[in-house]
Amino acid sequence: MTTARSAGQGTRSGGGEAPAGLHGEVRGGSHGGLRAGLCDDPPDGFQDDAARVPDEALLRAVVDACGEGVVLCDAGQVVARNAAAARMLPAARPGTAAASAGEALSDPGHPEGESREVAVAGRRLLVRRESFGTRHRAWYLRDVTAEHARTEALLAERRRTGFLLEAGRRLASSLNPRRCARAAVELACPFLADAAMVVLPPAARRQAPWLRSVPGRPVMQEGVIGPAEVAQVPGLTEALAGFPPVPSRWLDPAQVPEWLLPEGFGVAAHLLVTPLPGNGVPAGALVLARGAGGEPFDEETETLVRVFASRAGAAISAAALYQEQGETNAILTGGLLPPRLPQPAGAELAGSLRAAQQTSLVGGDFYDVCLPGGEAAGGEAGGEALLVLGDVCGKGARAAVLAGQVRQSLRALLLLERRPGRLVALLNRCLLASAVPNSFVTLVLGSLAAAAGGGVRLELVVAGHPPPLVLRADGTVEEVASRGSMLGAMREVVLEPVTVELAPAEVCLFYSDGITEAFGGPSGREMYGGARLKTALAGCAGMPASAVVERLEQLSTEWLAGRVQDDRALLAVRAKGVR
């Protein structure tokens, strides 16, 4: 085409007309015609060897052989076209008006020499116009239908790949079934359909939870449906049972119940119900609907939906498994969590437990409070409440299990014995008989009773544990003078029960060595130590028990500055003032 253009330019610069040889229809097939033309002509196709001017038939054959269509117009009338143009634009016959061929040969305002794309009878043509003199215009046409289709296919493939990448990213992020299902519907709508719903397998009372995304609305719609509603949706019962998906064309969208679609959606024109495959059992089903005017689900889309559904199903079922294990875990560890503290008569209690293992809330440190007559009595019945804070050997879940056993043993032993010293000795024998190896425990145990003249009285036993601190009304802090042996190691334990009286507003603090043996501070290598804890407690004079515990925990956390090493437990008893 470079030649034609330069020829045209040459003619235009000369101000003359186009070669007359192009007038009239060029006949014959493209390549066959070229070969035939060359054979009919003199040996090298030139009439006059000296002038070397090609004759009309040769020019015609050359233009005809060109794969690009050429249409020549004279004052708006088609005067000639080549074979390619006849194929691409049959309407542009010589002798007809160029405009009658439609927008292909009519482009008012479009700059000369620049290509534009037009759609003609299922083809995509790239059209360019050139002027030759004042009257003649030539249109050059290139058929880009195949190219276009290839590009479209590539872009569609890229969109599908992008979609699956995004789906992988979003579905992989959460371990929560509801979040995964939500991600699935939000991905599916609007990319795959105008409305998308995920129905999860029926749970309690055969009710199946569902989530639906509505375009343009931020809040996810959620609900549950029973087996009767499930049966109303074509293919849903089968999908939820894990049967292979039914092609969309076999599902009758007219049977879709109204509740399935978001409000204002109108009628569903196309429906696709796909199972979400899970761990051997289905993870749910994906219901897709396209509204009136929407394209049917083609084979490619159905394949894509199946790939997507398998990813969504894998994510949802993994999350469901995690959820199930989490729930089992929560039930098993429920008894190991620090208890809700009751408020025994005359005293105010507050506790805090920070596990070294930050994903869980349980560890080897524990505290517990048992009211006389059990929790139901509310502790107002009088008698003595039992307080305990301890530390079992080890960390994490193993330690937490032993800590739970200690708490349970104490509650059981309390039925037989309420005197702290004898209770602890009994607990020691329990631990020695325990099947768990290395069941070593240190603890502080106290029985709390309201004192006659206001305030409270604590009978304390210290077994291998840091002794409690007492904050007096005048702001001084003293350590309870009691020592005793660790439990679970020897048959005989040596204990020194001691009685501590708390006047109103005075505080007794039980703590674990995770507080005092925390390494940190300005150098990052210093131990917190008992002296700092005493100073900190002295600064808590006048605070309610909850504020005391929170302040001490905060100071300890700041000391550690993120270097958490051990479980930390605090339990404060504050004698109530008279109101």
Add this chain to the structure above:
Amino acid sequence: MSVAALSPGLRAAGERYFDRIGHADEFGAVDVVLELLEAGMPAERLLLDLIAPAQRRVGELWAANDWSVAREHAATAVSERAVAAVVARVRPRPHLGRVTVACTDGEYHALPTRLLAEVLRLRGWHVDFLGASVPGPHLITHLHQTGPDAVALGCALALRLPRAHAMISACQAVGVPVLAGGAGFGGDGRFARLLGADAWAPSADAAADLLAEGGLPSFPSPAAAPAHLDDEEYTHLTRRRPLLLQTAMGALGAAFPAMASYSPAQLEATAEDLGHILDFLGAALYVDDEELFSEFVSWTAGVLRARGVPQRALGGGLRLFHGELRDFPRARRILQCGIAAADGGHSELEN
């Protein structure tokens, strides 16, 4: 929410309430709020227009050295009880989505965040409030187990911004968008945006409005880490913290002979103050904001002034670090702004 909008009745009640918490009188304070509740005052207004302003005054009084730490904590504990008493009376049924509300790891100023949790509950959200100083792994475990629509993360002190950033990224990595709030994120929320939070709200009621309007994306699009962190100044400063403190304590002892007679506890308090300066410097480096640091210095100058600590000490400490951090151009620039703020406070005192 402005003070002018408050009715005289509420203002008088606010005074009574403030007086009660100042005396650590739990029953008195609870009586004040429950009376107002029974008189028809909406619970949300009680929380935001009565309890929250009272708590702000508590903070100011502590800064001015009018109140001891103990009194401040006691008052806050009473306010916690008052909040509990209000929400125990009003039990709204959750009809909106689920939101997890948590304080940044290390953040113990939990009351503002607790107020947000209660306001969201009152508005009909299913709220899980995880409390003060929530470790990142605990929060993420909770997110997997409960699958909330959003996390509301509270940060009262800018000091915790590096950890807040880690938590924001962690929440987003598990596909849960984050709404940031609290004074720590800056009065205009600029640090929330910088650290890639999906949204920010200046107050509890604004946060509730934002959530109701669907102001959060259903899936977060995390921002890239701030480019200025590439210079690793924050990392090196954090690593060198113990050494810097040791050097600074030595230099300070030489500059202030009075320190020779300090008790170990006083020395430790001085080291803690210097450590606090370094931590704020670290936070300012992390978000590359000089104003954050100079605001902290001005505030600290005010607190020290109220406690009768010589003003020279603060500027002296800052100059020490400025001298030590030779190969930290950003930190030095930030320290220079801090020194200007400290000197400004000083001259103001002399005038």
